[in-house]
Amino acid sequence: xxxIDILVADDEPHIARALNFIFKKEGYSVExxxxxxxxxxxxxxxxxxxxxxxxxxxxxxxxxxxxIIKSDEQLKxxxxxxxxxxxxxxxxxxxxxxxxxxxxxxxxxxxxxxxxVKSILESRKNG
Amino acid sequence: MDRRKKAFLYSLPMVSLLPLCLFTGGPxxxxxxxxxxxxxxxxxxxxxxxxxxxxLAATLFFPILSLFTRQPIPDMPVFLAEISAYFLTSLAAVHxxxxxxxxxxxxxxxxxxxxxxxxxxNYKNMNLQTTLDALSEAHKKLQEYDKNKTTFLSNVSxxxxxxxxxxxxxxxxxxNYDDIDNDTSKEFIQIxxxxxxxxxxxxxxxxxxxxxxxxxxxxxxSTVNPARLLEEGEKIVKPMAIEKGLSLEVEVDRxxxxxxxxxxxxxxxxxNLLNNAVKFTSEGSITLGARLQGDFVEFYVADTxxxxxxxxxxxIFDEFYRISDVVLHRPKGSGLGLSISKRIxxxxxxxxxxxxxLGRGSRFFFTIPLAPGNEPSRKEETRTTxxxxxxxxxxxxxxxxxxxxxxxxxxxxxxxxxxxxxxDTPGRALQITxxxxxxxxxxxxxxxxxxxxxxxxxxxxxQIRSILVSLHIYNSK
Numbered sequence: 019x020x021x022i023d024i025l026v027a028d029d030e031p032h033i034a035r036a037l038n039f040i041f042k043k044e045g046y047s048v049e050x051x052x053x054x055x056x057x058x059x060x061x062x063x064x065x066x067x068x069x070x071x072x073x074x075x076x077x078x079x080x081x082x083x084x085x086i087i088k089s090d091e092q093l094k095x096x097x098x099x100x101x102x103x104x105x106x107x108x109x110x111x112x113x114x115x116x117x118x119x120x121x122x123x124x125x126x127x128x129x130x131x132x133x134x135v136k137s138i139l140e141s142r143k144n145g
Numbered sequence: 146m147d148r149r150k151k152a153f154l155y156s157l158p159m160v161s162l163l164p165l166c167l168f169t170g171g172p173x174x175x176x177x178x179x180x181x182x183x184x185x186x187x188x189x190x191x192x193x194x195x196x197x198x199x200x201l202a203a204t205l206f207f208p209i210l211s212l213f214t215r216q217p218i219p220d221m222p223v224f225l226a227e228i229s230a231y232f233l234t235s236l237a238a239v240h241x242x243x244x245x246x247x248x249x250x251x252x253x254x255x256x257x258x259x260x261x262x263x264x265x266x267n268y269k270n271m272n273l274q275t276t277l278d279a280l281s282e283a284h285k286k287l288q289e290y291d292k293n294k295t296t297f298l299s300n301v302s303x304x305x306x307x308x309x310x311x312x313x314x315x316x317x318x319x320x321n322y323d324d325i326d327n328d329t330s331k332e333f334i335q336i337x338x339x340x341x342x343x344x345x346x347x348x349x350x351x352x353x354x355x356x357x358x359x360x361x362x363x364x365x366x367s368t369v370n371p372a373r374l375l376e377e378g379e380k381i382v383k384p385m386a387i388e389k390g391l392s393l394e395v396e397v398d399r400x401x402x403x404x405x406x407x408x409x410x411x412x413x414x415x416x417n418l419l420n421n422a423v424k425f426t427s428e429g430s431i432t433l434g435a436r437l438q439g440d441f442v443e444f445y446v447a448d449t450x451x452x453x454x455x456x457x458x459x460x461i462f463d464e465f466y467r468i469s470d471v472v473l474h475r476p477k478g479s480g481l482g483l484s485i486s487k488r489i490x491x492x493x494x495x496x497x498x499x500x501x502x503l504g505r506g507s508r509f510f511f512t513i514p515l516a517p518g519n520e521p522s523r524k525e526e527t528r529t530t531x532x533x534x535x536x537x538x539x540x541x542x543x544x545x546x547x548x549x550x551x552x553x554x555x556x557x558x559x560x561x562x563x564x565x566x567x568x569d570t571p572g573r574a575l576q577i578t579x580x581x582x583x584x585x586x587x588x589x590x591x592x593x594x595x596x597x598x599x600x601x602x603x604x605x606x607x608q609i610r611s612i613l614v615s616l617h618i619y620n621s622k
Contacts, residue, residue, distance in 0.1 A: 030307055032336050036314035043322055103299075103306050125310035128317050 022047040023139065025066035027057035027083070028101060029075045033124075037070060040128045041135065054078020061087060061096070068097045068138055070122075073113065081116035088117035097138050101126075304347055308340035315340075350481040357488045364407040364492065368516040371404055371435040371442050372397045378415035379433060384561045385423050386431060393419075396434035404442045405516040410489045414497075417482040418446040418509045426450035426506070441495065441512035449506040458499055462487045486511070539584030540564035544574045544600075545614075546589065554587060554614075571596035578603060586611040 023046040028034040034050045041048040049064050051057035054077040061069060061083070069087065071080035080100050087093045099120045100113040110121060122131060166176045315333040319325065325333070356362050375395050386393040404411075415433070422431045429449030435442050453461060462483050483497075490497040490511045501507035541563050545551040548569070555565040566583060568574035570593045574586070578600075586604050588597075588611055604611045 030311070032311040032340065033307070033314065036311065036318060040314075040318060043318075103303050124306045125313040128314050129321065 021065045021067075022049055023066065024048045024068045024070065024135065025051065025057070025060050025064060026070045027051040027054070027060070027075065027080070028070070028072040029053055030072070033072075033101075036128065037131065040132055044132055044136075046135070046139075054080075054083060057083055058086060061093060065093075066096060067142060068099065068135060070099050070101060071118075072101045081112045081118075084113065084116040084118050097142075099134075301347075301351055305344065308344040308347070311340040312337050312344070347481070350485060354481055354485055354488070357485065357492070362410075362492070364410065366405060366407055368403045369406050369408045369411060371401050371444070371513075372399060374408065374411050374415060375433055375435055375444075377412050378419055381412075381416050382419040382423060385420070387561055389423060389426075390428065391423060391426055392430040394430060394432045396432060398436065401435055401442060402437060403516040404513045406493050406513050410493075411513065414486040414489050414511060415444065415446070417486045418511075421482060421509075422446050422448035422450065422507075429506070437515075438512065440515055442515060443510055443512050445508055445510045447506060447508040452501045452503040452505050452507050453499065454503060455501075458501070461499065462497065539582060540566050541585045541587060542566045542568065542574060542577065542583035544568045544571060544586065544588045546570060546592075550589060558587075571600040575600055575603065582607065583609060585609065588613050590615045 024041050026034050026037045026041070026048060027050075028037070029052055031052055034052060038048050038050050049060050049066065051060045054075045056077075057069075057071065057075070058078060060066075069083075071083055073080040084098050084100065087096055087098055097120070098118045099122055100116075100118045101124055102110055102113060102121050103124050113121060120134075122134070162176065169176055315337050319330055319333055375397050379393060379395050383393050419431065419433060426448040427450070431449075432447040433445075434447075435444045437443075487497050490513070494514050495512040497509070497511040499507055499509050541558055543551055543554045543558070543565055544567075545554065546569055551567050551569070555567055558565050566577060566581065568577055571588070572593055574588075575596055577583075586600070586609060588600070590597075590613065601611060
């Protein structure tokens, strides 16, 4: 079964693509999903180490996908990062109750995202 | 009856009783026993001062009588004392009864005051309850309004953030990585450009909506020809439709009666509906039309797009409602267009609704009241003739010094169905305008400043719109 570094799920193609682009540039293996169902399929198929989930997506929302990941013995080790909007504390609540590991607020800086990914993957390697 | 007259009348029987007593045995007279009850009865009616006068008269009666008869009356002192005792007793009785009745009056007053107070209290209580009800109603409404506002704000902020995220990400990517190939970086710049456009559209729409919300929209009402509105809308949206390979047809009776409305707002509604139709239709046609329906003109925009769910028919007019998530590749939009359109139409006293069948396209309708009397307005007529109608039939004058730019612009415009004329300099363009009036001027910034500004002045005075483009990258020579 293939194993990739990162899965990016966002229904805004531009945002998904931007993340995809920088991760590839930094040398990671990345896959994209533009809706919730594709994201769920991609999670089981590609076994990514880190999953970026937009909170609101067609077909399945980010928090639902997060719940699926965290309740599956095979998948729950994945690091789930939920993309939220600043000022929408309710979003954070939803993500937290779904068991998300981290949050990134939009609009985000790609550089910060990359450094975050770096440190996560580094600590996984060491751990 | 006058109070004094009454007193006089009541004292008469008593005074007349005195001689009766006198002549039937004086102090021993059997009639003296009538005195006391009579006084008691009368005292209820009489004022004490009247009793006093009556008693005085009776007391003085005998001495005066003895003066006239010159004959002493036997047992005079006893008789006088007896009468005085009667008077004093009756005076006291009167006083007591009066004070009792005064107390009773006071008590009754107090009771009626109490009753009226309690009535007033009841009334106030009822009022208070009504006020309370109204207040809690208002409170509920405010809460709802507040909730709506919060939802609206969070939606706005979400909608603002999405393009902002793209702009930020792509500009940072472009800044951070030097090894991006030309095509990719150009594409990223295009994304940045597109997203900033989306952002500015959204900002404009939010501002529009807030203006409408605050009631600050000044409607510039006039008599408007619906056929012209359709032409205008068609002209604005046609390039977009052609680009997507869709046909755009207009159905209107030339004699359609005029409506009463703000023409710019009307055009905004038509363009909003047309834009949506183009956005949500991947193939087929879009039909724009107007027809008379009673006291209204009914406008409609029909498409052959995906259609909408029955349960969405109301909701799509809400702020930030987007067509169902089932449609995966949903087009970008602020989600405010229909909500703004609804407000504009309702401001005009009309209605807006949609009829749709999933997979069979949608038909949006809105109605606008007819103009009173339905007289075509001259002002409206001339204005549209000058600017808008000519703009459709007259060619577009493209002025650019650089021949490749000029050619590219003309080619693109002709592909969209417009006639074009070309000129290399503003001076040459001015020569052309002497023989031919263009519908629109597209003008590249040029070094030929004198003619450049003369051309702009001329365009302004002839009410021809000009679009300035700057395609050069100037190097400071």
